[in-house]
Amino acid sequence: MDKINQIKWHNPREKIWGFHVHQELPIEDFSKALVVQNDCAEFLKRHNIPIDASDVITPGYGPHLDYMWELRVESASKNNVLEKLGISISYMAINRFGLSAYIHPLMQDPALPEEMALAAEGRDNQANALWFSYRVPQKQDFFFNPPKDDNNNIIDTRTSRVMPTQERNELINIGKSKLQGQMFQDPSKIIIHGFHIHLDYLADQEDLALTIFDKFLVYLLSENLRPTSTRLYGPRENGPHVQRGWEIKFEIQDRAILERIGIAIAWLMCNRQGFSIFMHPVTWHEGDYREELKAHEEYSFFLGDLPELELSFFSDKIIDDSV
Numbered sequence: 001m002d003k004i005n006q007i008k009w010h011n012p013r014e015k016i017w018g019f020h021v022h023q024e025l026p027i028e029d030f031s032k033a034l035v036v037q038n039d040c041a042e043f044l045k046r047h048n049i050p051i052d053a054s055d056v057i058t059p060g061y062g063p064h065l066d067y068m069w070e071l072r073v074e075s076a077s078k079n080n081v082l083e084k085l086g087i088s089i090s091y092m093a094i095n096r097f098g099l100s101a102y103i104h105p106l107m108q109d110p111a112l113p114e115e116m117a118l119a120a121e122g123r124d125n126q127a128n129a130l131w132f133s134y135r136v137p138q139k140q141d142f143f144f145n146p147p148k149d150d151n152n153n154i155i156d157t158r159t160s161r162v163m164p165t166q167e168r169n170e171l172i173n174i175g176k177s178k179l180q181g182q183m184f185q186d187p188s189k190i191i192i193h194g195f196h197i198h199l200d201y202l203a204d205q206e207d208l209a210l211t212i213f214d215k216f217l218v219y220l221l222s223e224n225l226r227p228t229s230t231r232l233y234g235p236r237e238n239g240p241h242v243q244r245g246w247e248i249k250f251e252i253q254d255r256a257i258l259e260r261i262g263i264a265i266a267w268l269m270c271n272r273q274g275f276s277i278f279m280h281p282v283t284w285h286e287g288d289y290r291e292e293l294k295a296h297e298e299y300s301f302f303l304g305d306l307p308e309l310e311l312s313f314f315s316d317k318i319i320d321d322s323v
Helices: 027-046 081-094 114-128 165-179 203-222 257-271 289-297
Strands: 018-025 053-057 067-073 101-106 130-132 195-201 229-233 244-250 277-281 301-303
Touching: 018 027, 018 081, 027 053, 027 067, 027 081, 027 165, 067 081, 081 101, 081 130, 081 257, 081 277, 081 301, 101 114, 101 257, 195 203, 195 257, 203 229, 203 244, 203 257, 244 257, 257 301, 277 289
Parallel strands: none
Antiparallel strands: 018 067, 018 101, 053 067, 101 130, 130 301, 195 244, 195 277, 229 244, 277 301
């Protein structure tokens, strides 16, 4: 308990000053991801979210082992950057066509010397990335042992790998043909009842897990973000969750929750103490197990690692309506 008492809890409004949206995938999927990038950029602009860079990078930049696109949000007002984070999360939850994606916060001091700034990026930003669907392999050691030249200067692995516009446009056209008319969706029309947040833990982690729960609730109330319900559950007592855990529900029809969920997720990015957090939108009506499965499998996102889930809890209840 002494260690718990020594934890420093961070206010994300003071800690997070921006974020980056990414997809990183092999070339056979990356053309589809570039179509996502274009639509995501337009969506963010319509919601007055400033995009400070919108690049496409070939493999080998920094920690990235595959093709990668990014949308950098670095100049948003600190007063509402968490709400802009929430809008971006809501969009990416719904519009990835089953592909991986991630959003990481910006917490490092940009005034740090280059090598110290890289280490801070790895420790504070990348380690607290929010992943959609699944994680992709990355070389995280780059942030702590960056490549250097003979003069001990960090090698620029980015500039030569920025994809030329013509090649980018050719890939976008390929991606559009692969998507075969699949449509992007307005998240406010799909996320009809808010979000659920889960932290699953082992028995010997309970003291710290419940301390996080208590601190999180205090913060939410300070932001006037009131859960509609909370719950502690034991192993296999809550739907597909195998382990014990806690959940916080925001079952709210007000579309403002698409923004305000960023306030909640940002706190967890700063304060999860190494725990994994599983989250999903509520896109189903009661009894629609097919859509509930989709929300847990396709629309979900997580910090850390995916928890162990038995999704057969939903699939076993789906009635085959094709018969």
